Amino acid sequence: MTMARQVRMTVNGAACEGLAEPRTTLADFLRGELELTGTHVGCEHGVCGVCTVLLDGRAIRSCLMLAVQADGADVTTVEGLAEPDGKLHPIQEAFVEEHGLQCGYCTPGFLMAICELLESNPSPSDEEIKDVLGGQICRCTGYQSILRSVHSAAAKLGGGRSATGA
Amino acid sequence: MKPARFDYAAPGSLAEAVTLLAQSGEDEAKILAGGQSLMPLLNMRLARPQLLVDVSGLAELDYIREQGAGLAIGAMTTKRALEQSELVKRRQPLLHAATVLIGHPQIRNRGTIGGSMAQADPAAEYPAVALAMDAELVVQGPDGERCIKAEDFFVTYLTTALEPAEILSEVRVPELPAGTGWSFREVARRHGDFAVAGAAVTLRLEAGRCADTRIVVFGVGDRALRVDEAEQLVDGEAPTSGLFERAGTKLSEVIEEPLSDLHASADYRRDLARVLTQRGLAEAASRAS
Numbered sequence: 001m002t003m004a005r006q007v008r009m010t011v012n013g014a015a016c017e018g019l020a021e022p023r024t025t026l027a028d029f030l031r032g033e034l035e036l037t038g039t040h041v042g043c044e045h046g047v048c049g050v051c052t053v054l055l056d057g058r059a060i061r062s063c064l065m066l067a068v069q070a071d072g073a074d075v076t077t078v079e080g081l082a083e084p085d086g087k088l089h090p091i092q093e094a095f096v097e098e099h100g101l102q103c104g105y106c107t108p109g110f111l112m113a114i115c116e117l118l119e120s121n122p123s124p125s126d127e128e129i130k131d132v133l134g135g136q137i138c139r140c141t142g143y144q145s146i147l148r149s150v151h152s153a154a155a156k157l158g159g160g161r162s163a164t165g166a
Numbered sequence: 167m168k169p170a171r172f173d174y175a176a177p178g179s180l181a182e183a184v185t186l187l188a189q190s191g192e193d194e195a196k197i198l199a200g201g202q203s204l205m206p207l208l209n210m211r212l213a214r215p216q217l218l219v220d221v222s223g224l225a226e227l228d229y230i231r232e233q234g235a236g237l238a239i240g241a242m243t244t245k246r247a248l249e250q251s252e253l254v255k256r257r258q259p260l261l262h263a264a265t266v267l268i269g270h271p272q273i274r275n276r277g278t279i280g281g282s283m284a285q286a287d288p289a290a291e292y293p294a295v296a297l298a299m300d301a302e303l304v305v306q307g308p309d310g311e312r313c314i315k316a317e318d319f320f321v322t323y324l325t326t327a328l329e330p331a332e333i334l335s336e337v338r339v340p341e342l343p344a345g346t347g348w349s350f351r352e353v354a355r356r357h358g359d360f361a362v363a364g365a366a367v368t369l370r371l372e373a374g375r376c377a378d379t380r381i382v383v384f385g386v387g388d389r390a391l392r393v394d395e396a397e398q399l400v401d402g403e404a405p406t407s408g409l410f411e412r413a414g415t416k417l418s419e420v421i422e423e424p425l426s427d428l429h430a431s432a433d434y435r436r437d438l439a440r441v442l443t444q445r446g447l448a449e450a451a452s453r454a455s
């Protein structure tokens with residue numbers, strides 16, 4: 001059936017549900033159905049990385065996944081990073097301090113990709129960081145400030161803190 | 167853009183998936199694996215199937231097993247799992263080296279080995295690995311299982327020997343014989359992009375002479391190509407830089423006119439194939455014993 005069906009998933013720790021046609025991407029479901037518009041959409045073919053979210057802890061393109069495929073999954077979006085009182089996540093703080101953003105359009109994708117990186121590799125080398133940043137496009141910063149932000153975030157998170165705050 | 171309407175099924179087993187495909191008319195249904203190639207085509211409406219058969223959740227196709235001296239890899243195994251597998255690092259260094267050149271971690275987290283083989287992009291790494299390693303592709307269809315050698319599997323640009331109702335279930339990669347040296351090199355515009363051109367090379371040294379040389383180039387033709395003429399020039403000879411240079415030149419002369427596009431002209435690709443072959447041979451020889 002091409003008709004909309006009920007989809008349930010955990011998003012940023014909360015049980016969520018909504019209607020999705022099979023063709024609805026996870027990105028559009030998060031934005032349109034769950035009204036979590038922090039996840040951006042750019043190229044819609046996997047190249048730019050603005051739509052990157054964590055799926056069961058892994059950074060993935062939400063434009064290249066169907067919402068129905070994420071039924072039952074655990075999703076983290078950029079809205080899940082800051083504390084409920086608005087206190088920024090250490091990676092976000094590092095971006096502010098190191099000028100890791102200008103217009104900010106690309107930032108949610110970078111933050112989520114970096115989350116997975118620092119979770120699995122708490123003190124990455126420049127090369128390891130670039131392997132991840134290479135999958136995210138930024139038209140403003142020239143990337144060097146983002147590279148610095150990642151190093152700074154890694155230092156802030158040092159001492160075994162979890163990068164996703166989990 | 168957004169995909170056109172389609173129906174979606176996530177069968178609970180491989181057998182169920184084959185049945186579903188067999189019941190659908192030709193070109194009606196499409197298999198969905200990691201979606202890293204198919205979803206862009208759907209989003210751009212370059213593909214408009216009526217039904218997507220999602221096999222990405224089939225745990226029975228997600229494994230890396232030792233099989234004899236080689237590895238048997240389930241088609242739904244992600245590139246990330248292969249990248250992080252100690253077994254792959256240790257037993258299949260060429261496969262591992264190719265894996266980390268595919269896209270980015272964000273892509274490798276979902277893209278599968280089976281999806282890359284079935285997609286058969288002429289610039290993709292895995293078909294070249296399959297040819298260089300003499301891999302076999304195990305396929306399940308309405309009439310049961312068949313095993314296809316890599317050299318027969320990749321037919322032409324984005325086309326394989328898979329029939330519409332067949333699903334690739336496993337990739338069998340034999341062990342590199344003891345003492346075999348290998349190399350996997352490519353040139354891409356940016357780290358993580360599809361290669362403009364690349365070369366996979368394996369060879370052994372027997373009493374100081376090259377033996378069992380395999381040279382595969384990708385990104386230059388309608389599919390990854392094994393180039394016998396260059397291999398024959400190398401076998402039986404002492405591994406010298408002059409020999410490897412001649413082999414690279416030979417290869418660049420015998421391959422058909424490479425693709426010309428906005429990334430590179432045909433001449434540039436031909437020259438890359440020459441240089442990458444030459445360097446690949448030298449690197450493989452330095453690792454051989």
Ligand SMILES: Cc1cc2nc3c(=O)[nH]c(=O)nc-3n(C[C@H](O)[C@H](O)[C@H](O)COP(=O)(O)OP(=O)(O)OC[C@H]3O[C@@H](n4cnc5c(N)ncnc54)[C@H](O)[C@@H]3O)c2cc1C
Binds near residue numbers: 269
């Ligand atoms: C930004 C970006 C960069 C990339 N860079 C590279 C790169 O450098 N090198 C590279 O090789 N690839 C690259 N890719 C493509 C990526 O590797 C894909 O994952 C891969 O080509 C397809 O695998 P998949 O599991 O995503 O398959 P899908 O996209 O789900 O499917 C691809 C095709 O194969 C068919 N199919 C899938 N599985 C099976 C099966 N088991 N049996 C039969 N048919 C099947 C599908 O019907 C479809 O036609 C990139 C992709 C993106 C988005």
Ligand code: FES
Binds near residue numbers: 045052061
């Ligand atoms: S919108 Fe998903 S990668 Fe560009």
Ligand code: FES
Binds near residue numbers: 100103106137138139
């Ligand atoms: S800050 Fe503008 S695109 Fe990255």
